[in-house]
Amino acid sequence: AQSVTQLDSHVSVSEGTPVLLRCNYSSSYSPSLFWYVQHPNKGLQLLLKYTSAATLVKGINGFEAEFKKSETSFHLTKPSAHMSDAAEYFCVGGATNKLIFGTGTLLAVQP
C-alpha cells in the first residue's frame, strides 16, 4: 500500500531563514513524488516533481527537494523564506494511476 506522511501540520519561520517541510512516503514501487503549494482561495500549483531522473529536484520560487530512498523521505527546502511563501504545502506521491496526498503543512512566515 502507498502512503504519504507530512510530519508537521504547521511550521513557522522568520523571513530570511531556511524552510524545511518534511515528507515521508511508503510505496512498493519506485514512486513519483510531487510538492504542491496552495495559497489562500487559490488552486494547487506544482512546485516540483521527482520522477527518478535526479534525486535532487529544483522547483519554482527557490524551492528544492531531495529524494532519499534509504530514508523514504522527500523533504522540501528553501534557503531563505519570503513572506509570499506563506501557504499550505502538500507532498504527493503516486506510483499508479492515483495520487496520494499528504495532509498538508501550513507554512507561516513571520516578519
Added chain:
Amino acid sequence: SQTIHQWPATLVQPVGSPLSLECTVEGTSNPNLYWYRQAAGRGLQLLFYSVGIGQISSEVPQNLSASRPQDRQFILSSKKLLLSDSGFYLCAWLSGQGLNYGYTFGSGTRLTVV
C-alpha cells in the same frame, strides 16, 4: 495548448439540493481524470477517478457520484447534499510522460452547504 477548466468557482447550496460540478480538459485525448475534495482542516482526498468514457472508480463511500459522458468531460454530482459535503473540490488531469509526467489541477470549486 493543454488546459483544464472547472466551474463554478464558488457555490452555496441548501441541504437536500442537487449538485453538479463540471470539469473539462482541452488539448488532449483519453486523459485520466480525477475528483478530489479538501475538507476544512484536512488534506486532499481522492473521491473518483476515470481512465475513459463511462469508466468511474470510487475511492470512498459517500453521498456523491461521478460520470464521464465524454472523453474530456468529468462531472461530479449529488442528488441531495449534506452539510458534510462542504469543502473545496478539485478536478485534476494526469498528463505527459517521463519527465513531463504530472498532474494538472483545475482552479477548484468552493462548496458551502447551508
